[in-house]
Amino acid sequence: MARKKESDEEFFKRLIDKQFEINGFTDINYDILVANKEEEDNRPFGEAWYQRYTTTKEKEVEFKDWLKVEMGKRYKYIKGKRLDSEVGMFILGYGLKCSDCWDFLNKEE
Secondary structure: OOOOOOOHHHHHHHHHHHHHHHOOOOOOOHHHHHHOHHHHHOOOOOOOHHHHOEEOHHHHHHHHHHHHHHHHHHOOOOOHHHHHHHHHHHHHHHOOEEOOOOHHHHOOO
């Protein structure tokens, strides 16, 4: 029996859910975000879900590696630096805030 092709929304949902899973967040997932969209949209600047839930360098690399494999399987025509760029664009648009990725921001003067 042929497997049903995953829709774009299902694929996106899986990526968001995996990001939370890798970072150990069990209280949030894509479905919760969608159900609470109006509340999320009304939050003050700086309190969006992707800023409240944070990641670390190590976990971001783990997610990027997983994401590259998944995007490579889905979009077989995207390879090499273009695939790296697409992964980077996903992280830029939907990635969690990295708490220790920018060391110079955490230094006290």
